[in-house]
Amino acid sequence: xxxxxxxxxxxxxxxxLPPTNPTAAVGSQEEYERIYRRSIDDMEGFWAxxxxxxxxxxxxxxxxxxxxxxxxxxxxxxxxxxxxxxxCLDRHLENxxxxxxxxxxxxxxxxxxxxxxxxxxxxxxxxxxxVLKKKGIKKGDRVSIYLPMIPELAVAMLACARxxxxxxxxxxxxxxNALRDRINDCGSKVHITGTAVNRAGRQIPLKPNTDExxxxxxxxxxxxxxxxxxxxxxxxxxxxxxxxxxEMAEDDVHGGCPCESMESxxxxxxxxxSGSTGKPKGVFHTQAGYLTYTAHTCQWVFDLKDDDVHxxxxxxxxxxxxxxxxxxxxxxxxxxxxxEGVPTYPNPDRYWQICQKFKVNIFYTAPTVIRALMREGxxxxxxxxxxxxxxxxxxxxxxxxxxxxxxxxxxxxxxLPIVDTWWQTETGxxxxxxxxxxxxxxxxxASTPLPGIDAAxxxxxxxxxGPDEGGFLVIRKPWPGMLRGVWGNQERFxxxxxxxxxxxxESGDGARRDEDGYFWxxxxxxxxxxxxxxxxxxxxxxxxxxxxxxxxxxxxxGMPHEVKGQxxxxxxxxxxxxxxxxxxRKELVTHVRKEIGPLAAPEIMQFAPGxxxxxxxxxxxxxxxxxxxxxTSNLGDTSTLADPGVVQDLIEGNADLT
Ligand code: WT7
Numbered sequence: 001x002x003x004x005x006x007x008x009x010x011x012x013x014x015x016x017l018p019p020t021n022p023t024a025a026v027g028s029q030e031e032y033e034r035i036y037r038r039s040i041d042d043m044e045g046f047w048a049x050x051x052x053x054x055x056x057x058x059x060x061x062x063x064x065x066x067x068x069x070x071x072x073x074x075x076x077x078x079x080x081x082x083x084x085x086x087x088c089l090d091r092h093l094e095n096x097x098x099x100x101x102x103x104x105x106x107x108x109x110x111x112x113x114x115x116x117x118x119x120x121x122x123x124x125x126x127x128x129x130x131v132l133k134k135k136g137i138k139k140g141d142r143v144s145i146y147l148p149m150i151p152e153l154a155v156a157m158l159a160c161a162r163x164x165x166x167x168x169x170x171x172x173x174x175x176x177n178a179l180r181d182r183i184n185d186c187g188s189k190v191h192i193t194g195t196a197v198n199r200a201g202r203q204i205p206l207k208p209n210t211d212e213x214x215x216x217x218x219x220x221x222x223x224x225x226x227x228x229x230x231x232x233x234x235x236x237x238x239x240x241x242x243x244x245x246x247e248m249a250e251d252d253v254h255g256g257c258p259c260e261s262m263e264s265x266x267x268x269x270x271x272x273x274s275g276s277t278g279k280p281k282g283v284f285h286t287q288a289g290y291l292t293y294t295a296h297t298c299q300w301v302f303d304l305k306d307d308d309v310h311x312x313x314x315x316x317x318x319x320x321x322x323x324x325x326x327x328x329x330x331x332x333x334x335x336x337x338x339x340e341g342v343p344t345y346p347n348p349d350r351y352w353q354i355c356q357k358f359k360v361n362i363f364y365t366a367p368t369v370i371r372a373l374m375r376e377g378x379x380x381x382x383x384x385x386x387x388x389x390x391x392x393x394x395x396x397x398x399x400x401x402x403x404x405x406x407x408x409x410x411x412x413x414x415x416l417p418i419v420d421t422w423w424q425t426e427t428g429x430x431x432x433x434x435x436x437x438x439x440x441x442x443x444x445x446a447s448t449p450l451p452g453i454d455a456a457x458x459x460x461x462x463x464x465x466g467p468d469e470g471g472f473l474v475i476r477k478p479w480p481g482m483l484r485g486v487w488g489n490q491e492r493f494x495x496x497x498x499x500x501x502x503x504x505x506e507s508g509d510g511a512r513r514d515e516d517g518y519f520w521x522x523x524x525x526x527x528x529x530x531x532x533x534x535x536x537x538x539x540x541x542x543x544x545x546x547x548x549x550x551x552x553x554x555x556x557x558g559m560p561h562e563v564k565g566q567x568x569x570x571x572x573x574x575x576x577x578x579x580x581x582x583x584x585r586k587e588l589v590t591h592v593r594k595e596i597g598p599l600a601a602p603e604i605m606q607f608a609p610g611x612x613x614x615x616x617x618x619x620x621x622x623x624x625x626x627x628x629x630x631x632t633s634n635l636g637d638t639s640t641l642a643d644p645g646v647v648q649d650l651i652e653g654n655a656d657l658t
Contacts, residue, residue, distance in 0.1 A: 016441040018417045024437035025300045032438045039451035054295040056091045057082045067478045072498045076289035076480045083259035085162035088330035089122040101335045105151045108198045108341040128159035130253035139164035144188035146170045148197040149340040152226045164260035168270040171317025174597040176212035183217045191220045194228030200345040207234040264288035270487045273425040274537035276526040282487030293481025294328035297429040308361040311337040319425040348376035352384040364393035368532040371563045374406045381410045391436045393419045396533020397565045398521050404443035422446035428481025445518040473511040474504045529558035544595035550578045559628040567603035569628035580607040610646040
């Protein structure tokens with residue numbers, strides 16, 4: 001969209017009033033407006049109150065906020081000391097929650113359930129923290145983690161937090177090569193992995209990916225392996241690999257592990273995300289601001305209360321799981337449900353069956369899941385008691401009004417609030433979202449900025465646009481949960497987020513704001529594709545394609561997809577002597593899966609004798625996007641193309657494929 005005017009989505013005018021709830025943190029639209037105004041006028045006062053109320057500090061901060069978006073540098077609560085694991089575990093042992101379920105884990109088989117009380121989770125975390133210490137991990141050392149959705153993943157994260165070692169989690173669906181690059185970029189010495197992933201009745205090997213990746217990761221000295229898929233035989237490398245369960249059974253890891261005293265701005269974790277260049281960015285977050293922010297948004301956006309069972313269906317390998325399965329809910333002392341499985345196995349009612357089984361109160365998922373389940377038919381929702389649900393949420397991409405209505409009626413029984421939460425890996429937590437008992441709902445709108453978030457929509461000159469005009473979504477002031485940098489590359493931090501509109505955080509999304517002040521997200525304005533709520537950079541996929549010996553050039557764009565939101569359309573120019581065969585097409589798709597992961601596999605691959613380029617050699621993606629969408633009636637100005645003839649070839653090639 002970079003080279004075009006940002007167009008508005010179709011208008012949706014329905015309005016649904018939120019239910020009332022006298023115990024809600026923010027109970028009406030008027031209250032929201034009052035709190036919002038105060039949070040902007042007295043930002044430091046607002047966040048100081050929240051940080052004080054939500055967290056336990058070893059030492060209070062000296063300054064609430066120091067910032068300069070031009071450097072850029074952002075420091076929240078500097079001079080303060082605390083420990084994130086202490087806040088998520090230890091303090092709950094003394095405040096009456098010792099025997100409360102912290103984590104409920106549901107495995108793929110219905111009988112596979114594990115419940116960890118706060119006491120039990122604390123003890124596991126201490127033990128694993130001792131294991132890491134024995135492996136030489138000290139404060140500041142990075143630990144990479146590549147695990148399925150099993151309790152050991154949460155234990156490993158909190159153990160890292162306890163001893164001050166930033167974790168870097170790589171989603172288990174990523175390939176060996178993607179893992180290798182992320183391990184090398186963060187420089188981890190110890191790596192934690194599993195044997196295999198249980199998925200829809202199959203075991204998908206994980207350990208072989210680790211082994212392959214580690215062939216080119218000279219920095220990794222030791223690997224801890226979780227037996228994550230009983231029955232799966234994994235090869236262990238002598239002298240490097242050890243079993244999690246054996247390490248945890250050693251005598252000298254029992255007996256507790258003190259919390260490291262951490263500065264507010266020490267890094268907590270690194271998480272890689274795609275941008276518009278080929279190499280993923282290691283977004284990093286720090287201790288105090290991130291934890292304040294995730295606890296705060298859990299409390300206000302989900303209205304998460306002590307007795308609630310909170311279920312976020314995301315994988316912990318993405319930021320959603322970091323913030324809303326682990327850190328936010330546990331900081332509040334709530335009960336967080338973690339599920340290893342898929343929504344349609346063994347049947348498309350798996351989620352609703354789990355909601356009934358554990359009497360889930362807060363349910364948070366992605367539009368792509370809602371669309372997939374909606375297609376399976378209403379019969380799957382009807383035989384389950386969903387009466388404990390209180391707040392529904394969505395995240396990852398704009399939700400189409402049809403899916404919203406289905407969620408509202410079928411799951412929410414036409415009375416529950418739905419919070420459509422707009423945020424990013426970089427924002428740490430929700431930044432634009434309705435509040436469940438305050439914000440009237442418009443299907444498809446992310447609604448209004450949360451307190452403390454100074455969001456705006458601007459044009460390319462940095463001027464705020466009028467109502468319903470599309471523009472770039474930016475945030476003008478810092479908030480505690482925002483990223484503090486790109487690991488090892490502060491230049492890129494500046495160039496990506498603060499150079500486009502100096503003095504302002506640039507999200508990379510386009511949006512419009514309606515007359516009521518509601519934000520409607522219109523998608524990315526950069527070369528990022530959102531497949532099932534997951535970000536993929538076109539450049540990453542293109543560089544994977546051109547790395548194949550048969551490929552001379554490649555261009556990748558997003559195209560609309562009924563369930564995934566967007567899917568990948570790849571145009572590939574082969575080297576002179578290569579045949580355009582279906583076998584080669586399959587081989588190239590497999591190649592991308594191997595280079596990046598199954599998520600990145602192109603849905604359609606078109607062999608293109610040439611790509612539409614300007615005379616200066618820039619590929620005109622606008623044209624490729626239009627062809628992929630099947631909308632060739634208005635290709636816009638093609639007069640600057642070096643060879644306008646290629647467009648007709650591409651249109652014909654597309655017609656042959658679709
Ligand atoms: C991008 C961030 C934040 C967790 C999941 C993805 C899109 C996210 C919404 C929403 C419309 C959304 C944006 C954003 N996005 N939530 N509620 N409505 N779009 O995290 O991988 O960092 O991706 O996801 O385009 O920039 P991420």
